[in-house]
Amino acid sequence: MLVKTFEAVDMSEALRMVKAELGPDAMILSSKKERKGGFFGFFSKPVVQVTAALEVKPRQPVPVANPYREAQEQNVSAKEMLESSMLAPLARELKDLRQRVEVLSRKEAAAKAEAEATASPAPVPPVVKPAPEAAPQEATRDFAAKPIQKQDLEEMKKLLFKTLAAKEAGDGALVADQAAGIAQARAKAADDADGVKSGGLKGALRLIMSELHRKGLERGSVRAVMEQVKPEAKKGGTAEAIRSFLPQAFKSVIKCAGPLSLKKNSPRIIALVGPTGVGKTTTIAKLAAHYALRENHRAALITIDNFRVGAVEQLKTYSRIMGVPVEVAATPAELEAAVELHSDKELILIDTAGRSHKDSEKLEELKGFLESRFAIEIHLCLAATTRDRELLEVVERFSVLPVSRVIFTKLDESESFGTIVNAHLRTKFPLSYFTTGQRVPEDLEIATAGRLAGLVLGESRQ
DSSP, rough: OEEEEEEESSSHHHHHHHHHHHOOOOOOEEEEEEEOBBBBTTTTTTEEEEEEOOOOOOOOOOOOOOOHHHHHHHHHHHHHHHIIIIIIIHHHHHHHHHHHHHHHHHHHHHHHHHHHHHHSSSOOOOOOOOOOOOOOOHHHHHHHHHHOOEEEHHHHHHHHHHHHHHHHHHHHEEEEEEEHHHHHHHHHHHHHHHHHHHSSSSHHHHHHHHHHTTTOHHHHHHHHHHHHHHHHHHHHSSSSHHHHHHHHHHHHHOBOOOOOOOOOOSSSEEEOSSSSTTTTHHHHHHHIIIIIIOOOOOHHHHHHHSSSSTHHHHHHHHHHHHHHOOOEEESHHHHHHHHHTTTTSSSEEEEOOOOTTTHHHHHHHHHHHHSSSSSSOOOOOOOOTSSSHHHHHHHHTTTSSEEEEEEOOOOGOOOOOOHHHHHHHHHHEEEEEEEEESSSTTEEEEEOHHHHHHHTTSOOOO
């Protein structure tokens, strides 16, 4: 019991203090009034002292769960469920079989006794008639009323193991059948493939068309190539024979411009245009190095790329190394003046600023820049890494310029070359050069149909 004394100025205040601290169940043991404070009994104040008590009830212990007992109960319930769901039906069947065996044994004993009575004059002992066969429902009721014996459980275990073994054997047979079916399907697929390869002209043509499509050629390009193959395919008929005709078929549909032909009495003026980042400046340097250093032609460089940071310095660096003059033109008039200045050269190469194919205004500005009294050829530079749809859009937008040839760059960075064939057959622009790296001038080569066929068919290295 908890006992405590409270002191207040009056009884009501003391009771409020008791209730606030000990609660409504507190009991008042005593109360008295006193005077406290003052000086030698003077100026003291009356106070009330109340003594209250509260009976404290002992706490009930919180029951602690016994995991072992719970697990044991779960095991017991699981065992009961197993007996009721799996073992009980087996036990009923086993008991029914036993009863049938007993009935048959009794019938056999009765038949044997009757035969002995017929053969011997001795008095025939009374024949015990077999008890009527118990109905399955009665056996079920008997089983439900009696617990399963240990011997019965052992027999049920054996029967259960035997059933499981039979099931596993059946599953194994099923898996074996499935494996055999898969093997047969694979063999059939192999036979079908062999049939396509050697099963006539149509099958061989379909196989070659599928190969070309996987190499990046669109349907129109595949049809164009196969039209050239069909006359020769009739002579051979096999896929290998048709495949050997493909390089010649590419040569028939791919048009290349060949190397630049230069004249000594008048310069050939070529401007390279294209989207940003396709390598126009490096290609200009490769062409200049090839014709100036390797073929000893007089060449000059002009740049109108005043937008890209470092473009002029890059071209000036190339010009110093090659010993080729370079001019910078910021207006169409300055461009004509630079061309006039180097009219004694055999080759004048003009580097232009990269333009987005979606910026129509800049393309029109470039067109006005290159319109001159001098005959300037426009070569469009395209990256081989560009996808088909974007490549066709670029060519279409740059067609506002009088493009005469196409140069494909970055072949060393491309995994598929069918896009080159697709773009060429759609636009009909002749191919002039391929670039295959950053080296000047080593990574520049003349575009040929045979080279492109080798790239597409995977028969030549990049």
